[in-house]
Amino acid sequence: MDFRFCPGCAVPLIRLPSGTDAGLLGCPHGHYIHYANPAVTAFAFIEDDGRYLALRRAHAPELGDWDLPGGFIEAGEYPDDAIRREILEETALTVSGLRVFGAWTGQYGEGGKWTVDIAYHCQREAGAVVISDEKSQAMWVTLEDFPAPAFNSERLALDVLRHS
Numbered sequence: 001m002d003f004r005f006c007p008g009c010a011v012p013l014i015r016l017p018s019g020t021d022a023g024l025l026g027c028p029h030g031h032y033i034h035y036a037n038p039a040v041t042a043f044a045f046i047e048d049d050g051r052y053l054a055l056r057r058a059h060a061p062e063l064g065d066w067d068l069p070g071g072f073i074e075a076g077e078y079p080d081d082a083i084r085r086e087i088l089e090e091t092a093l094t095v096s097g098l099r100v101f102g103a104w105t106g107q108y109g110e111g112g113k114w115t116v117d118i119a120y121h122c123q124r125e126a127g128a129v130v131i132s133d134e135k136s137q138a139m140w141v142t143l144e145d146f147p148a149p150a151f152n153s154e155r156l157a158l159d160v161l162r163h164s
């Protein structure tokens with residue numbers, strides 16, 4: 001989303017000419033500075049007897065590519081709760097042994113929104129996979145056979161798991 005007007009006084013935002021925030025968009029009257037901070041996401045490699053769950057994307061962006069269960073963390077939500085929520089929504093599984101093993105930077109969607117993506121490892125605890133309408137297919141595969149995931153952080157995380 002592009003921010004063009006001050007939410008305080010509705011004048012057009014300008015590139016701030018000086019100060020620690022020089023170059024950022026801001027209100028010339030000092031009401032507002034637009035910090036282009038990344039959004040935070042979480043994704044998970046769910047392990048079950050040496051195989052991991054891969055999901056195929058049913059929507060843009062990256063329609064038809066494989067990826068991992070996950071999504072955007074909501075404001076105020078703890079990352080562990082976010083990944084449990086996303087896993088349940090997208091796969092109907094519950095998981096145990098949640099462990100963060102890395103975080104990387106990526107971009108999402110047509111706008112190229114910057115993200116910071118937290119990678120989890122966990123175990124399938126209970127349930128059979130029931131995919132949501134966000135996904136078209138699910139499969140359990142070894143790390144060796146895991147298809148190249150859609151997103152940069154997922155690819156880097158897969159590489160770490162393969163070499164650990």
Ligand SMILES: [Zn+2]
Binds near residue numbers: 007
């Ligand atoms: Zn203003």
